[in-house]
Amino acid sequence: MKLSLRATLVGVVVLATSYAGAASPPSRCIDNSECMDAAMTKSIDAARHGHYMEASFGLLAELGVGAAEQIHNPDVFDQWSQVWSAMTGEPFPNPGKATYSHVTRGDISRLKEAGTRPAIAEIVARAKQTRVVILDEDHLSPRDRAFGLEVARALQPLGYRVLAAEALTRDKSDDVSLEKMEQLSKDGYVRQSSGYYLNDPVFADFFRQAMHMGYRLVSYESAGFTDEKTDEARSDRREQEQAENIVRRALGPDPSAKVMVYGGRHHAAKAPINDPKVKERLWMAERLKRLTGIEPLVIDQVELGETPADRPDVNLYAIAFTKVKTESVVLMHGSQPLVVGLLAGGVDLQVVHPPLKRIGGRPAWLESMGRTPSNIPPALLPDKGTRLIQAFLANEGTDAIPIDQVLATPGKPIASLMLPKRPVRYEYQDGPRNTVSSEGGK
Numbered sequence: 001m002k003l004s005l006r007a008t009l010v011g012v013v014v015l016a017t018s019y020a021g022a023a024s025p026p027s028r029c030i031d032n033s034e035c036m037d038a039a040m041t042k043s044i045d046a047a048r049h050g051h052y053m054e055a056s057f058g059l060l061a062e063l064g065v066g067a068a069e070q071i072h073n074p075d076v077f078d079q080w081s082q083v084w085s086a087m088t089g090e091p092f093p094n095p096g097k098a099t100y101s102h103v104t105r106g107d108i109s110r111l112k113e114a115g116t117r118p119a120i121a122e123i124v125a126r127a128k129q130t131r132v133v134i135l136d137e138d139h140l141s142p143r144d145r146a147f148g149l150e151v152a153r154a155l156q157p158l159g160y161r162v163l164a165a166e167a168l169t170r171d172k173s174d175d176v177s178l179e180k181m182e183q184l185s186k187d188g189y190v191r192q193s194s195g196y197y198l199n200d201p202v203f204a205d206f207f208r209q210a211m212h213m214g215y216r217l218v219s220y221e222s223a224g225f226t227d228e229k230t231d232e233a234r235s236d237r238r239e240q241e242q243a244e245n246i247v248r249r250a251l252g253p254d255p256s257a258k259v260m261v262y263g264g265r266h267h268a269a270k271a272p273i274n275d276p277k278v279k280e281r282l283w284m285a286e287r288l289k290r291l292t293g294i295e296p297l298v299i300d301q302v303e304l305g306e307t308p309a310d311r312p313d314v315n316l317y318a319i320a321f322t323k324v325k326t327e328s329v330v331l332m333h334g335s336q337p338l339v340v341g342l343l344a345g346g347v348d349l350q351v352v353h354p355p356l357k358r359i360g361g362r363p364a365w366l367e368s369m370g371r372t373p374s375n376i377p378p379a380l381l382p383d384k385g386t387r388l389i390q391a392f393l394a395n396e397g398t399d400a401i402p403i404d405q406v407l408a409t410p411g412k413p414i415a416s417l418m419l420p421k422r423p424v425r426y427e428y429q430d431g432p433r434n435t436v437s438s439e440g441g442k
Helices: 027-031 033-048 052-063 074-088 105-113 119-127 142-158 174-187 201-212 231-251 284-292 316-323 364-369
Strands: 002-009 012-018 115-118 132-137 160-165 216-219 258-264 297-300 329-333 349-352 372-374 387-393 404-408 417-419 424-430
Touching (some): 027 033, 033 052, 052 074, 105 316, 105 329, 115 119, 119 142, 119 297, 119 329, 119 349, 132 142, 132 284, 142 160, 160 201, 160 231, 174 201, 174 216, 174 231, 201 216, 216 231, 231 258, 231 284, 258 284, 316 349, 364 417, 387 417
Parallel strands (some): 012 424, 132 258, 132 297, 160 216, 297 349
Antiparallel strands (some): 115 329, 329 349, 372 417, 387 424
């Protein structure tokens, strides 16, 4: 990696990061699991240090693959898509992703007949009846994190002041975890070392704005679930430790605390679910309920998402989104919430977001985070290749997460940066030699 100062724009230093483009290794890597694992590990490490272009297009170069659609290993594809979504705000489309059947005819008919209620209003009404609200996410969907911020805003007037998050770096020691969380509160923003998923600018800003609202962050991920010998034992230990960490770290300091828990889809189930890929077990939400006696309000936004984590055999979103106008909704069957698919019986509410619209070439939902389209300074635009153009809040450290970033390629439409009304500094990263932006995520 070579660093060089390139320009100063309106008193803001522009830092350029370029990567020497090595020749792609033979395509045998596609069929070589050891080679693919090594490439993915290298990509993860690059992403953790903010090197998005190396983590994404560099991964393709390591694999000898010309297009992301050719990655058939689901773990490697998810790693590519993680970084892609952090650079564009959208999951990378994967039409070939394996499907499985968990949708019944009854689900489909009820979905077609469903009524709707505004999601935030319904969440607020029900959150008044508990002090633990659990919201899940698709780890590949920045859109889910923007809605997480909407929920945090809506819960704050009700007295919710703790935000427990799976994505924050895990620690065995409560004291070490507390010290890290207190430092985040003091800084007012997360850093590259705060957690892998937080390299997504949308996720980082969710936490930035939550802390500014007065939320105390709590890390609850298990620190030891990889020590067990079987997948089932590892999962059981992980779910139990997650629940216990929330009890000690989020509820322990204040027995009357109101807590918003934000994590991955399966963990949010407070009853057994029928996932054909995993053995039935007690998930974090159900264990938390048993430990505390608190009936949590559990909200799913994955199953009826535009790009669900696991594509069901029926495109549920194609049915559900026809009922959505301008705001996210929950579906109702008469006077009762409707929950279908994988998490039926395991959650209380299921959210449907409006179809994707764009402004300045970017997802319009970024406006809900206080952003407006901003032109990229011309001096930052590349003459050749693909460049990642980044904006950072000017008062944040060198290891902060960008407030926004976009890919730019000569001859293609240039998207706007979506920025808050705050001073920023610009940086950019150039990809491996001859890198060309993929068409798939546009």
